Amino acid sequence: MKKNVLIVGAGGVAQVVAHKCAQNNDVLGDIHIASRTVEKCEAIIRSVHEKGAMKVDGVIEAHALDATDVAATTALIERTKSQIVINVGSAFINMPVMSACIATGAAYIDTAIHEEPDKVCETPPWYGNYEWKRREECEKAGVTAVLGAGFDPGVVNAYAALAREEYLDRIDEIDIIDVNAGSHGCYFATNFDPEINFREFTGQVWSWQNGEWTSNTMFERGKEWDLPVVGRQQTYLTGHDEIHSLSQTMNVPNVGFWMGFGERYITVFTVLKNLGLLSEKPVTTAEGQEVVPLKVVKAVLPDPASLAPDYTGKTCIGDLVKGEKDGQAREVFIYNIADHADAYREVGSQGISYTAGVPPVAAAMLIANGTWDVGRMVNVEELPPRPFLSLLADIGLTTWVREGEEDREIYGRTAGA
Amino acid sequence: MKKNVLIVGAGGVAQVVAHKCAQNNDVLGDIHIASRTVEKCEAIIRSVHEKGAMKVDGVIEAHALDATDVAATTALIERTKSQIVINVGSAFINMPVMSACIATGAAYIDTAIHEEPDKVCETPPWYGNYEWKRREECEKAGVTAVLGAGFDPGVVNAYAALAREEYLDRIDEIDIIDVNAGSHGCYFATNFDPEINFREFTGQVWSWQNGEWTSNTMFERGKEWDLPVVGRQQTYLTGHDEIHSLSQTMNVPNVGFWMGFGERYITVFTVLKNLGLLSEKPVTTAEGQEVVPLKVVKAVLPDPASLAPDYTGKTCIGDLVKGEKDGQAREVFIYNIADHADAYREVGSQGISYTAGVPPVAAAMLIANGTWDVGRMVNVEELPPRPFLSLLADIGLTTWVREGEEDREIYGRTAGA
Numbered sequence: 119m120k121k122n123v124l125i126v127g128a129g130g131v132a133q134v135v136a137h138k139c140a141q142n143n144d145v146l147g148d149i150h151i152a153s154r155t156v157e158k159c160e161a162i163i164r165s166v167h168e169k170g171a172m173k174v175d176g177v178i179e180a181h182a183l184d185a186t187d188v189a190a191t192t193a194l195i196e197r198t199k200s201q202i203v204i205n206v207g208s209a210f211i212n213m214p215v216m217s218a219c220i221a222t223g224a225a226y227i228d229t230a231i232h233e234e235p236d237k238v239c240e241t242p243p244w245y246g247n248y249e250w251k252r253r254e255e256c257e258k259a260g261v262t263a264v265l266g267a268g269f270d271p272g273v274v275n276a277y278a279a280l281a282r283e284e285y286l287d288r289i290d291e292i293d294i295i296d297v298n299a300g301s302h303g304c305y306f307a308t309n310f311d312p313e314i315n316f317r318e319f320t321g322q323v324w325s326w327q328n329g330e331w332t333s334n335t336m337f338e339r340g341k342e343w344d345l346p347v348v349g350r351q352q353t354y355l356t357g358h359d360e361i362h363s364l365s366q367t368m369n370v371p372n373v374g375f376w377m378g379f380g381e382r383y384i385t386v387f388t389v390l391k392n393l394g395l396l397s398e399k400p401v402t403t404a405e406g407q408e409v410v411p412l413k414v415v416k417a418v419l420p421d422p423a424s425l426a427p428d429y430t431g432k433t434c435i436g437d438l439v440k441g442e443k444d445g446q447a448r449e450v451f452i453y454n455i456a457d458h459a460d461a462y463r464e465v466g467s468q469g470i471s472y473t474a475g476v477p478p479v480a481a482a483m484l485i486a487n488g489t490w491d492v493g494r495m496v497n498v499e500e501l502p503p504r505p506f507l508s509l510l511a512d513i514g515l516t517t518w519v520r521e522g523e524e525d526r527e528i529y530g531r532t533a534g535a
Numbered sequence: 536m537k538k539n540v541l542i543v544g545a546g547g548v549a550q551v552v553a554h555k556c557a558q559n560n561d562v563l564g565d566i567h568i569a570s571r572t573v574e575k576c577e578a579i580i581r582s583v584h585e586k587g588a589m590k591v592d593g594v595i596e597a598h599a600l601d602a603t604d605v606a607a608t609t610a611l612i613e614r615t616k617s618q619i620v621i622n623v624g625s626a627f628i629n630m631p632v633m634s635a636c637i638a639t640g641a642a643y644i645d646t647a648i649h650e651e652p653d654k655v656c657e658t659p660p661w662y663g664n665y666e667w668k669r670r671e672e673c674e675k676a677g678v679t680a681v682l683g684a685g686f687d688p689g690v691v692n693a694y695a696a697l698a699r700e701e702y703l704d705r706i707d708e709i710d711i712i713d714v715n716a717g718s719h720g721c722y723f724a725t726n727f728d729p730e731i732n733f734r735e736f737t738g739q740v741w742s743w744q745n746g747e748w749t750s751n752t753m754f755e756r757g758k759e760w761d762l763p764v765v766g767r768q769q770t771y772l773t774g775h776d777e778i779h780s781l782s783q784t785m786n787v788p789n790v791g792f793w794m795g796f797g798e799r800y801i802t803v804f805t806v807l808k809n810l811g812l813l814s815e816k817p818v819t820t821a822e823g824q825e826v827v828p829l830k831v832v833k834a835v836l837p838d839p840a841s842l843a844p845d846y847t848g849k850t851c852i853g854d855l856v857k858g859e860k861d862g863q864a865r866e867v868f869i870y871n872i873a874d875h876a877d878a879y880r881e882v883g884s885q886g887i888s889y890t891a892g893v894p895p896v897a898a899a900m901l902i903a904n905g906t907w908d909v910g911r912m913v914n915v916e917e918l919p920p921r922p923f924l925s926l927l928a929d930i931g932l933t934t935w936v937r938e939g940e941e942d943r944e945i946y947g948r949t950a951g952a
Binding site for chain 1 (some may be wrong): 547632722723730802803806807809810811812814819820821822824826827828830831832833834836
C-alpha cells in the first residue's frame with residue numbers, strides 16, 4: 119500500500135491529473151503539484167477547489183521545482199512523503215524524475231517516452247534508448263515504474279493486452295487509431311505541447327511490419343476508417359511510443375499507429391517543416407541571436423489549455439486487433455469515445471488532456487492498493503488490464519468493443535463500480 | 536559635378552550596384568562599399584574583379600560600418616571623399632545615413648522607404664512619416680536626396696512622369712504591375728530580404744482610389760493581367776512605396792500596385808501570418824528567451840543572393856497608365872523585361888536584384904554629371920525622366936511601351952547610346 123502523490127508538471131494534462139487525484143484522495147492521500155512556474159500549480163489548485171473536487175478533506179499543495187534537478191526532486195519527494203510520482207511534465211524530464219524515484223523508492227508513472235531536446239526520432243525501439251536501460255536499476259531498488267500510462271500510450275496498451283487475454287488466441291496485427299473529431303475554433307492549434315506534438319512528426323515514421331522496423335515519411339501512408347460515433351476519418355501512419363513497446367513485448371508481427379489529421383494541420387505542418395521552422399537545432403539570426411525555431415513556433419501558438427472552454431466534439435481512440443480465435447479469423451476494435459465539452463465541465467480541460475490525464479491516476483490508484491505495485495519497470499501491456507479498464511470506467515473513461523456491426527460497452531461506469 | 540561613390544549595404548542589390556559602378560567608374564570615380572560585415576563587401580569586390588568589371592583603373596575598397604552610427608558614417612564619407620552615397624542597406628538605416636549626407640553635403644540615393652524595426656505599415660503617405668519631414672533640412676544644406684530610385688519605386692515613377700509628359704494630357708489611373716515569372720527551384724524563398732519582403736504584406740494594403748487612401752487586406756483584391764513576354768499572370772493589390780509619392784506629386788485620382796504571387800507564396804505567407812510568425816514584436820519562449828518571430832523566419836529562409844545561380848525566367852514590371860490625350864481615351868503600358876540568367880551572367884545576381892540595383896547607379900551618374908543634382912529632396916517622378924531612361928537603356932534596362940496590340944522599344948541599348 120502506497121499513498122501521497124506528487125504530480126510533476128502543471129499543463130493541461132496535469133490539471134486533469136490533479137482533479138482526478140482530488141476526486142480520489144481517500145485512496146491517494148496528500149496531493150502535491152510541482153512545476154518550474156509555481157503560479158501554474160496554484161491555478162490548478164484553485165480550479166480543484168472551485169469544482170469542489172476534493173473527495174475528503176486533505177492536503178493539496180503547490181511547489182516550485184526544476185525537475186531536471188534530481189536532488190531537488192528527491193528532497194521534495196522526501197519532504198512531502200510522496201510514495202507515488204505522476205510525471206506529466208515535459209518529455210525531457212523523465213530520466214531525472216525517475217532517478218529521484220529510484221533514490222527515494224517512490225513509484226514512478228509517466229505518459230510519454232523520454233526525449234532529449236536536441237534529438238528527434240531516435241533508433242527504434244525508442245524505449246531502449248533511455249527507459250529500458252534502467253530496468254535492472256528499478257528491479258534492484260524494488261521501484262515500480264509504469265511507463266507510458268496515458269491514453270496512447272497507456273490505455274491502448276491495455277486494450278492490446280485485453281485482446282490477447284480475451285478475444286484472440288493469435289494476434290497478427292494491431293492498428294492503433296487516434297482520431298480527434300473535435301473543433302477548437304482556432305486557425306491552428308496543437309492539442310498538447312506544440313514542441314512535443316511536432317517532434318512526433320518531423321523524423322522518420324517507424325512502424326512494425328512483418329516483425330521488422332519499417333521507416334516511412336510523415337503523411338506518406340494515409341488510410342480512411344469508418345469509426346464508431348465519429349464516422350469516416352482520414353488518418354496517416356505516424357510514429358508513436360506504444361509501437362516501440364507492443365512490438366517488443368507482445369510477439370505480434372504488425373503494429374501501426376494511425377493518427378487523424380485535417381487538411382489545415384497538414385498544410386501548416388508542411389509549410390513549417392519545409393521552411394525549417396520545426397527544427398530543434400538552433401539557428402542564428404542576422405542580429406546574432408541563437409534561437410531554436412521550434413521553440414519560437416511553440417511560443418506563438420495558442421496554449422493548448424486555452425482551447426478547452428470552446429472545444430466541441432468527440433475523440434475516438436482504440437485498437438483494431440486482427441488474428442485468430444478457435445481457428446477462426448477474428449477482428450475486434452476496442453475503443454473509447456470522449457467528449458471535449460463534458461471534460462471541460464468536469465475538470466476544466468479539453469478531451470485530449472482528459473483522456474491523457476485520467477489513466478495515470480487510475481495507475482496510481484492501482485499502485486496505491488497494491489494491484490499494480492510490481493516493484494519493477496513495466497509497460498502497461500505487461501500489467502493486468504481488467505482492473506485498470508474497470509477502474510478507468512469508474513473514474514471517467516469507458517471502454518467499448520466493436521465486432522462486425524455490433525458496438526458493446528464492456529467497461530461502463532456502472533459495470534465496473 | 537560630383538564623384539566618388541559610397542555604397543552602403545552588401546546584399547544582393549549592393550552586388551549589382553557595385554558591378555554597375557565599376558562598369559562606369561570613369562564617370563563615378565572611387566568606389567567604397569560599407570557594411571556591418573566587411574567580409575560581404577570583400578566578396579562583392581572579388582566578384583567585381585573576377586568579372587573584370589572596372590572600366591578604368593581605380594579605387595574599390597571595403598569598409599566595416601554600422602550605418603546606424605551617424606558619426607561613423609559621416610567620418611567614412613569624409614575620409615573617402617565620397618560625394619555620392621548609394622544606400623542599399625536595410626530599410627531601417629535610411630534616416631541615419633541621410634543625416635550623414637546632410638552633415639557632409641554628399642548626395643543621397645536610396646531604393647526603399649525608411650522603416651522602424653518595431654512598426655509595420657504606418658499612416659499614409661509613408662514618405663510623410665520620415666523622409667519628407669526632412670525636405671527643408673536638405674534644401675537648406677543644398678543636399679540632393681533622391682528617394683526610392685530602384686526599379687519599383689524608382690523606374691516606375693519615371694514611367695509615370697514619362698506618361699504625363701509624352702502620352703497623356705490627363706491621367707486617371709496608374710496601375711503599377713510587378714510580376715516575377717522566374718523560378719528559383721526552392722520550396723520557398725523571397726527574392727530580397729525576407730524581413731522587408733514580409734513586412735510589405737503584413738499590414739494594411741493602402742491604395743489611392745478616387746483621390747483617397749483606401750485600405751484593403753493582403754490578397755483581398757486579385758487581378759489577372761495579360762502581360763508582354765510573361766503572358767497571363769495573377770496579381771494582388773499590394774501596399775508599396777511609390778503609391779505614397781505618386782498619389783501626392785502627380786495629381787492622379789487612382790494609383791494602385793499589383794504584385795504577382797504564386798500559390799506557394801500565398802500558402803506559406805498565410806500560414807506564417809496566421810500563426811503570428813511574421814510579427815515584428817518579440818515573443819517569449821517557454822525558456823524565457825525574447826525573440827522576434829520574423830527574424831527567425833528570416834534566419835531559416837534561403838539567402839536571396841544564393842538563389843541567383845539557378846534562377847531562370849523573366850520579370851515584367853511596368854505602369855499601366857490610363858487617361859486622355861487630345862480629347863481621346865488613351866491607355867499605355869510602359870515596362871521593362873529582365874532575364875534572371877542574363878543578370879547572373881553579367882553581375883552574378885538574379886533579376887530582382889538586377890532591376891533594383893541598376894537604377895540607383897543611373898541616378899548616381901546623373902548626379903555626377905549634374906543632370907539630377909538638384910540640391911534638394913525629390914522623388915524620382917519629380918526629375919526629368921528621359922535622361923534617366925536613356926541612361927538605364929545604356930547600362931542594362933531597356934524600356935518598352937505597349938499600346939493596343941503593339942509593343943515598341945522606346946529606350947533601347949542603341950537608341951540611348
